[in-house]
Amino acid sequence: MQVVLDYLKRNQARFVAELCEFLRFPSVSAQPQHKQDLRACADWLAQHCRQIGLEAKVCPTTGHPIVVAKTKFVKNSRKPHFMVYGHYDIQPPDPLDLWESPPFEPRIAGRSLFARGSTDNKGQHFAHLKAVEAYLKTGTPLPCDLTFVIEGEEEVGSANLAKFLKSHRRELACDAIVVSDTGMPHSDCPALTHALRGIIAFEITLRGPSRDLHSGIFGGAVDNPAMALSQLLGKLRDKNGRIAIPGFYDDVAPLTAYERSELSRLPTNDAELRKLLGVKKLFGERGFTPIEQRSARPTFEINGLTSGYQGEGSKTIVPAWARAKITCRLVPDQNPARIRKVVCNYLKKICPPSVRLEIEAGHGAEAYLVSPKSPQARAALRALHQAFNRKPVLMREGGSIPIVNDFKKVLGADTLLLGLGLPEDNAHSPNEKFDLDCFENGQRMSAFLWQELSRSA
Numbered sequence: 400m401q402v403v404l405d406y407l408k409r410n411q412a413r414f415v416a417e418l419c420e421f422l423r424f425p426s427v428s429a430q431p432q433h434k435q436d437l438r439a440c441a442d443w444l445a446q447h448c449r450q451i452g453l454e455a456k457v458c459p460t461t462g463h464p465i466v467v468a469k470t471k472f473v474k475n476s477r478k479p480h481f482m483v484y485g486h487y488d489i490q491p492p493d494p495l496d497l498w499e500s501p502p503f504e505p506r507i508a509g510r511s512l513f514a515r516g517s518t519d520n521k522g523q524h525f526a527h528l529k530a531v532e533a534y535l536k537t538g539t540p541l542p543c544d545l546t547f548v549i550e551g552e553e554e555v556g557s558a559n560l561a562k563f564l565k566s567h568r569r570e571l572a573c574d575a576i577v578v579s580d581t582g583m584p585h586s587d588c589p590a591l592t593h594a595l596r597g598i599i600a601f602e603i604t605l606r607g608p609s610r611d612l613h614s615g616i617f618g619g620a621v622d623n624p625a626m627a628l629s630q631l632l633g634k635l636r637d638k639n640g641r642i643a644i645p646g647f648y649d650d651v652a653p654l655t656a657y658e659r660s661e662l663s664r665l666p667t668n669d670a671e672l673r674k675l676l677g678v679k680k681l682f683g684e685r686g687f688t689p690i691e692q693r694s695a696r697p698t699f700e701i702n703g704l705t706s707g708y709q710g711e712g713s714k715t716i717v718p719a720w721a722r723a724k725i726t727c728r729l730v731p732d733q734n735p736a737r738i739r740k741v742v743c744n745y746l747k748k749i750c751p752p753s754v755r756l757e758i759e760a761g762h763g764a765e766a767y768l769v770s771p772k773s774p775q776a777r778a779a780l781r782a783l784h785q786a787f788n789r790k791p792v793l794m795r796e797g798g799s800i801p802i803v804n805d806f807k808k809v810l811g812a813d814t815l816l817l818g819l820g821l822p823e824d825n826a827h828s829p830n831e832k833f834d835l836d837c838f839e840n841g842q843r844m845s846a847f848l849w850q851e852l853s854r855s856a
């Protein structure tokens with residue numbers, strides 16, 4: 400094991416340079432103009448996996464390709480088999496003018512590596528690849544077989560990977576899935592995440608006049624879709640931060656007293672959070688702490704709001720339409736299909752007759768919750784402890800990784816969420832970065848993890 404750790408230590412500079420190469424691909428899955436960039440990124444990644452000694456293939460889908468890379472399995476070795484999941488697709492880098500350096504020209508400042516996709520998720524799964532490289536290049540036997548599945552559609556709902564799992568369920572059958580695509584509270588506070596929120600996405604469009612109208616000639620006699628949409632959305636949350644949609648909270652699993660006391664032990668500070676986020680005041684559902692609001696309570700968020708004239712100066716119109724992009728975060732035991740229904744029904748009920756309502760459904764996934772006390776979870780905690788030299792904490796995260804539910808349903812295996820992202824990493828925001836200490840300790844964590852997990856299997 401020491402040779403593996405020494406190899407990691409010796410090769411950090413090269414690893415960082417390689418990660419920078421990976422980060423140069425603008426693999427934005429949501430934008431069709433980047434289709435070729437995703438393909439090129441997948442090819443690069445597969446080639447890199449071969450270079451470090453894995454067998455790799457690029458599996459085409461009707462969307463973006465999936466990279467599958469494996470250690471060379473010895474038939475009937477009876478070794479445990481683990482899967483490492485990650486995603487090479489990234490969120491759009493916009494707004495570009497807020498980046499201090501271009502999002503696809505990686506920049507290092509101190510121990511931070513700035514680039515879109517650095518923390519979410521290229522840097523995080525790359526740490527696992529480097530740990531495995533260390534085993535393979537030093538001739539240290541791995542105590543398990545490993546398969547890396549790195550997809551290109553996580554940020555748009557993982558629809559094709561879900562199908563791929565079903566058609567490759569034998570090949571991918573495994574004892575557990577390891578995912579580093581979440582966070583940790585601080586660079587010296589490692590964490591095991593045992594819950595994620597679910598999600599439903601949809602778009603609401605209100606249509607008014609058949610075209611934009613002169614607001615002086617006609618304004619006052621027709622409804623304004625932008626105003627109608629604002630009023631509609633305004634009815635959906637009350638002043639206590641509760642979602643005012645009947646039935647929305649019906650199935651929400653309440654936090655137990657034990658969980659609440661565990662969450663309250665996390666090293667967070669409301670004033671610091673306020674500063675980090677640049678808000679005047681925190682706001683959330685009354686009766687819950689910010690950490691509870693962010694991880695264990697459902698939300699209704701407007702992600703985008705569009706209507707009327709957006710150019711410079713003024714234009715006096717009544718816009719023909721207004722649109723909101725919405726996602727709700729869900730918690731254990733909310734059912735995505737049911738929540739979609741209660742939201743749609745309520746919108747239809749309160750929509751005024753002066754506009755036409757269209758609702759377009761997007762992706763959806765239920766929340767994820769596993770025991771933090773299973774032998775595998777304990778093994779993961781030991782690996783974190785050894786790698787970071789600090790006692791890890793348990794947490795729930797507010798983000799979503801929809802595919803982990805399919806891992807459980809299709810492969811019957813639990814997912815261990817060992818995140819390496821920091822709250823200040825700016826995931827999905829301008830100036831995204833990855834902490835190079837987290838990168839290095841993440842590699843060490845992965846190196847220890849295969850030992851600990853294989854022992855627990």
Ligand code: BES
Nearest residue numbers: 519554555556580581582796797798799
């Ligand atoms: N890595 C995140 C998920 C995440 C971030 C989980 C932080 C926990 C803490 C992932 O890449 C992501 O952003 N997922 C999307 C999923 C959605 C597009 C279906 C999300 O949560 O918005």
Ligand code: MN
Nearest residue numbers: 490519554826
């Ligand atoms: Mn993401």
